[in-house]
Amino acid sequence: MKIGKWLAVAFGLLFSAAALAQQPIKIGIGIAQTGTLGGGGKAALLALQMWVEDVNAKGGLLGRKVELLAYDDQSNPATTPGIYTKLLDVDKVDLLIAPYGTVPTAPIMPLVKQRGLLLMGNFSFQVNHTVKHDMWFNNAPWGDATSWTEGFLQVGQKIGAKTIAFIAADQEFAQNLANGAKEIAKRSGLKTVYEQNYPPTTVDFSSMIRAIRAAKPDMVFVCSYPNDSVAIVRAVNEIGVGPTVKLFGGGMVGLQFTPVMESLGSSLNGIVNYNSYVPGIKYPGIEDFLQRYAKKAVEAKVDPLGFYLPPFNYAIGQILEQAITTTKSLDQKVLARFLHSHEINTIVGPISWGPDGERAKPAVPMIQFRNVADKNVEQFRQAGKQVILHPPQFKSGDPVVPYEKARGGN
C-alpha cells in the first residue's frame, strides 16, 4: 500500500505541474483608450497585442502562452491604483506594464515599490524621481530634462534667441519637464520673460496667448497633454502669438498622434516639437514592423501610421521576452537584476538603463512641421513633413523662423 500512496502522490505532482505549465503567463496593464491620452493609448495597445500574438506563434514564453489583460484608465490618474490592485489581487497577473503616460503612472509608483514589483515604463517622463523604485524600466527615448530640452534650446540659441516663455499644465509630466527646462534655460543664460502654469482642464488659452504676445519672447516652450496641446495650437492659429517668436513648442504631447495630426493639419506648420520616431530615422526592423502594424491598424480602426508609440510598445514586449527567456524565470527581482545589467536589442535600437530606470543613452528627435496640408494622413509617411532639427545623427534640416512666418499666419 505504501507504493500505492507514493504513486498517487507522484501522479498528483505530475498532474499539477502539467496543469501549471498550461496556465498562461498573465501580463496586466491599465492603458488609456479614452480621454486625453486615448488617441495614443489605442495604438500602443494594438502594438502590445501584436507582440503577444508573435510570441504565442513562436510557442510562448517558458512553454506557456502569454495573455494580456488590459483595462481603460480613461487617462485619469484616480483610476490607476484601483485598476492595478485589481490586476494584482483579482486577476492575479504575473507581470505589470505601466500605463501610457506620466500622469496615470504617477499614482501607482508607491504601490509597486511597496509590493516589490517589476514595472515596465511606458513613455513616462521622470515619474520615478521621487519614489526611486529600483525595479522600474522605461521604454522612452528620453532620460532627464536635458535630453529632452537641449535640442529645442540649442536650436534656438544658434539662431540668436535670448528670451523664453514657459507655459505648462499643472500635472506630473508637464511640471517635471517644465521645472527641468527652466533650470537648463537659466544655466544657458536665457532670460525667462513669462511663465504660467494652468490646470489640466483648461480649454480656453486666449488669455495666456495674449499675455505671451505681450511679453515678446524669442522662444515659447510648451509642456502640455493632448487636449491642451490641441487647444493651444488652435488658439495660436486663431489670435497669433506675435512676430518676435522664433520657436514655438517643445514638449507638446499629442501632436504625434495620427488622429490629432490629421485634424490639426496645416495649423501644425512651424511648430517645433519632440517626437520618438519619424520616417527617415533608421532603426533595425522598424519599417517591417510598421508595415505589419498598418494592416492590423486598418482592421482595428486605429491610428494607421503608428509612428509614435507602437514601435516602443512592441519593444516593451521584446524586452520582457528576452529577459524571461534568458533568465528562464518570472521572478521579479531576477528579471530586474538582468535588465539592469544588460543591453536589449529591439526594433527601436539597443536599449539600456541607468540606475534610475531611465535610458542610459537618450536621443530625442526635435522636429519642425513643414508643408503640412489639411485632412491628409498619408502625407506624413514622406520624410520632410516633420523636418528633424536635432540630434545631429538624425538631422535633416534647419528651422524656418520666425514662427509666424513658418505658420503662414495672420
Add this chain to the structure above:
Amino acid sequence: MRRDWPFWAGAAATVALAAAVGLSGANEYFFYASFVVLQFVVLATAWNILGGYAGYVNFGTAAFFGIGAYTAVVLFKAAGAPLAVQILAAAAISGLLGFGTGLLTLRLRGIFFSIATVAVIFIMETAMVNWRYVGGATGVQLLRPPVMEPFESYTRMLFVVMAILAVIAVSIARYIEVSWIGRGLRAIRDSEEAAECFGVPTLQLKLFACTVSGALMGAAGAAMPMYMSFIEPPSSFSLTYSVSALAMPMIGGTSHWLGPVIGAILLGSVQQIVTVTISNEINVLVVGVLLVVFVVAAPDGILGLLKRLKWLLRSSR
C-alpha cells in the same frame, strides 16, 4: 438606559468581527473594496445627521471629505504623523469648515443652502489646486509607513480602522438621534418657524449638526490618501462623493441611524461589485438611478418599506 446594551453589544461585536477578518487570510482585494464601503457608512451616517434629522440637504460632502484628506496629507508630509493623529486633525479641521459653512449658509432656505454647499466644494478644490505644498493640480505620491503588527498589509489595517470609525460615527448619530438634540433637529425639519416659536435654539442646533457632520466626513477622508498612496484635487473633491453620501441615506431611510448604514452597505457593495465586473461609469449610473427611483417611489427608504411591510403583515392577520 436599559435599551442601550443591545446596541453596544452589537458595536463591540462589529469591531471584533472586523479585527478577526482583518487578521484572517481573506483575499487582499476584499479589504480594498470593503474599505470603500465602510468609508461610505461613515459618510452616509455623517450626512444624515444634518440631511436626515434636520432636513438640510447638504451637497457639499466632497468638500469636507477632501479637506480631511488634505489635512492628513499635510500632517504626514510635514511631521510624518501617525494615522490616528491624521484622523483627529482631519476631523477638527473639517469640523471647523462645517461650522464656518453653517454660519455662512444656514440662514438660507432649501435650495440656496444646497447650492451654497456646492460652492464650498469648488472653492476648497481651487484652494488646494493653488497650493504647491500639497502638489497643486499635479498631486502628491505618498509612501506608506511600514505596517504595524499584527496586520499583514496596510490595507487590512485601514480596513479595521475604518470599521472602528464607522462604529464611532453610528454611535454618535444614534446618540444625537435619541437625545434632546435629535428632538430639536426633528422639530426643525418638520417646521422651523414653529420650532423657533417654541423656543428651540434652531441656529445653535443646526450649527452643531453641521459641525459634527463635517468632522465625521473629514475623519473618513483622512484615511483616503494612505489608501491610494496618492492624492490629487479632482478625485478628492469629486461630486460623486456628494451624490453617494446623499443617495445612501435616502435609499436606506433618513429618520433612523440604521438607514444610512443599510443604504451604504447595500449601495456600496453593489458599486464595488459593478466596478470589478463591469465598469466604473455604470457604478455612478447605479447611484443616480437608485436615488431617483427611491426618491420618487419610496421616500422613506428601505426602512420605510420594511415598516410598511410589517404593518401590512400585521393587519392581514
Add this chain to the structure above:
Amino acid sequence: MAFSFELLLEAILFGVLLGCFYAAVSIGLSVSFGLLDVPHVAHPAIMVLGSYCTYLLNRYGLDPIVAGIALMPLFFILGVAIYRFYYETFEKRGSEAGVRGLAFFFGLAFIIEVGLILVFGVDQRMVEAAYIGRSLALGEFRIPWRMVVAFGVALVLTAALTIYLSRTFTGRAIKAVAQDEPALRLMGANPVRIKQWAFGIATGVTALAGAMLIVVGPVEPSLDRVYIGRTFAVVVLAGLGSMTGTLAAGLILGISESIVLMQFGASWAPAVAFGLLLVVLGIRPQGLFGR
C-alpha cells in the same frame, strides 16, 4: 505699464463677450428656477446634453447654431415632460417633498452625465464651423469669431425672451403665476399648464445654450459641474425672475472671471463664480433686481 493696460482692455472686452454668453446659458434657469421656483440643479446637465445633440447634428454638416435652433422644439417637449413628472411627484405634495425634488434633480443631473459618458466616452468633442478658428482683428486686439457669434446669439435670445415675457399674453401669464398663483387660479387660468409651458420654453432655450457652449469651446460630460456655479451665480445675482438682471449679472460674472484669469491665471477662474455666489447669498440674497 502700457502693455498691462492693453491686456486689461482686452480682458474686459473678452469678459463682455463671455458675460453675455453666461447670461444666455443662465436665462433658462432664470425662468425655471427664478420664476417657477423649481430646484433645477440639472439645468447645466441638460445644456451639456444639448451640446452633444448639436455635436451629432454638426457631424452631418449642420451649422451648430442652426442645429441648436432646430433642437429647441425637441427640448421644449422634454421640458414639459420633466415638469409634469416633477409636479405630479413632488410639488403637489408640499414642502417636505420639495427637499426630495432637489435630490431628484441632483440624481437626474448625474444620470444625464453618466449617460453621456456611456454613449460618447470621456473624450472632448468639438464642432466645426466657418467662424470657429478665426478671429476678428481690431487694431492690436484679436477677438475670436466664435465668441462674437455666441455674443450675438446671446443678445438676440435674451431680448427675445424678455419681450416674450412682457409683451405676449402667455408671457405675462408666466410672470403672473410666478407672482401670485392663487390669484391667477381665481382668474380662471390653469397655473399648472402655464408653468409647464414656461418650463418647456426654459428647456428649449437651454438647447440653444448648449449649442453656444460647444461653439465657444470643447465639451465633455462633466462640464455641467462647473456650470452649476456659473448659472446659479448669475441667476441669484440677478435676482430671481429678472431677465434684464440676468444680462447684467452675466456681464459682471464674465468680466470678473476674465480679469481674474488675466491677473491670477486659469487655476483661480473656477472659484470666481462660486465665490461670487457665496458673497451674494451672504450679503444680498435677493440679488440686484430681485423681488
